[in-house]
Amino acid sequence: PFALRSMQTVRRRLLSTRRTVAMAAMVAVVVAGSMAASIIWSLGHQQTIAAAGSWLSTAAGQWLWTGLRSAAASLIEQPWYGGARGLLGSPTRLAALSARVVVMTERGRTLLRTVYEVRDEHITVIPHGVPDVALAAPAPARARLGMAGRRVILSFGLLGPGKGLELAVDGLARIAGEVPEATLVICGATHPEVRRQSGEAYRLALQARAAGYGLGSRVRFVDRYLEQGEVLEWLQAADVFVTPYPNAAQITSGTLAYAVAAGKAVVATPYEHARELLADGRGLLVPFGDA
Numbered sequence: 001p002f003a004l005r006s007m008q009t010v011r012r013r014l015l016s017t018r019r020t021v022a023m024a025a026m027v028a029v030v031v032a033g034s035m036a037a038s039i040i041w042s043l044g045h046q047q048t049i050a051a052a053g054s055w056l057s058t059a060a061g062q063w064l065w066t067g068l069r070s071a072a073a074s075l076i077e078q079p080w081y082g083g084a085r086g087l088l089g090s091p092t093r094l095a096a097l098s099a100r101v102v103v104m105t106e107r108g109r110t111l112l113r114t115v116y117e118v119r120d121e122h123i124t125v126i127p128h129g130v131p132d133v134a135l136a137a138p139a140p141a142r143a144r145l146g147m148a149g150r151r152v153i154l155s156f157g158l159l160g161p162g163k164g165l166e167l168a169v170d171g172l173a174r175i176a177g178e179v180p181e182a183t184l185v186i187c188g189a190t191h192p193e194v195r196r197q198s199g200e201a202y203r204l205a206l207q208a209r210a211a212g213y214g215l216g217s218r219v220r221f222v223d224r225y226l227e228q229g230e231v232l233e234w235l236q237a238a239d240v241f242v243t244p245y246p247n248a249a250q251i252t253s254g255t256l257a258y259a260v261a262a263g264k265a266v267v268a269t270p271y272e273h274a275r276e277l278l279a280d281g282r283g284l285l286v287p288f289g290d291a
Contacts, residue, residue, distance in 0.1 A: 091116045104128045104252045107272050111251075128254055130261035133232055141237035151179060154238035154264075156187035156231055157255045160194040161202050164269065166209055167244040170291035173213040184210075187222040187234055235262040243268040246288060 095101050095118040102124050103109055109125050112118040142148050153172065155165060165186060172184045190200055203221065210219035226234070235241070241259035243266070250271040257277070259266050266283035268274035278285060 092118065095119075095122055098122065100124050102126055105273055105276050107276055108251055128252055128257040130257050131228060131232065133235065133258075133262040135263050136236050138237050138239065141233050145233065145237050147183065147185070147237055149181060150183045151181045152234075152238045153182060153184045153240045153242055154187070154234055154259075155185070155242050155255075156226065156234060158191040158194075158225075159186065159188050159203060160191040162245065162247060164244040164246040165206055167246075167269075167289065167291055168242050169206060169209045169213070169215070169219060171242075171244075172210075172215060172218065174291055176213070176215060176218065182218070184219045185222065185234065185238075186219065187226055187231070189223060189225045231258065232262070235259060235264060238262075238264055240265045240267060242266075243271075243274060244286075245269055245271050245274075247271060248288065 091112075095112065095116065099122075101112060101118060101122055103112065104125070104127055106125055109120070109123045112123055113120055138152070139148075142150060142152065153168065155163065155168060157163065159165075168184055168186075172182060175182055186206070190203055194202065203223070206219070207216070207221070210216050222234075235258060238259075241255075241262075241264045243253060243256050243259075245253070246269070248269075248271050251273055253271070253273045256266065256268065256273060260277055260282065266274075266278060268278060268283060268285055269288050270285045274283070274285060277283070
């Protein structure tokens with residue numbers, strides 16, 4: 001009995017200490033959020049993501065990022081704290097405590113109903129927001145962007161392996177002879193986390209792939225973060241928008257929503273959001289890995 005009581009005492013003290021660490025982690029997250037809010041307020045929202053990405057590449061940014069990742073792991077993933085379910089309750093319980101659960105797709109609604117047993121009256125579908133895009137002839141935008149006389153196949157967004165753009169390069173190689181003016185334009189900076197882990201390896205691999213096909217001059221990279229106005233201009237210049245994502249479970253894509261709102265022809269792999277948004281002939285779905 002004495003040994004058992006001693007073990008229980010040690011366990012309680014250990015749990016208390018670890019919960020203190022978890023609370024400290026939460027405080028760190030709040031402080032970091034406050035710092036981010038200050039940066040956003042001082043710089044203005046249009047430069048925020050670019051500035052944050054640049055700052056994260058500094059020694060101080062890397063130190064804070066590593067610390068926050070460790071704190072989050074200690075707070076959520078450790079079994080002594082019950083994991084995410086112990087901290088927050090199950091998704092079913094969370095839904096029961098909520099006035100509404102908001103998802104961006106009907107597929108999200110279905111998953112909540114069938115997997116987590118959330119009642120339909122608690123679920124609201126609000127599709128991914130898009131700007132009010134004016135429909136315009138592509139030629140003027142192409143001229144402004146130095147793409148006059150080209151047929152533009154476009155992708156945009158933060159760059160990383162999850163984009164599946166090697167398939168787009170392979171597809172360009174298949175049509176290059178038949179459509180000599182076709183050019184693949186890949187807009188966007190490398191995702192900060194991808195850059196931290198592997199630098200520009202993915203972008204360089206895409207460039208090497210294009211060069212291997214003899215298409216180095218027909219794959220254009222706009223290697224920076226684009227403001228919304230620039231994104232819309234590239235969309236106006238595009239003939240076709242591509243999202244060859246390899247992850248079938250991807251349930252939302254902001255870039256896909258933008259392209260559809262701009263009235264562009266869209267070619268996509270059949271991930272969840274594409275299957276829903278491009279249904280009934282609103283776009284072309286191609287099998288995963290099929291150039």
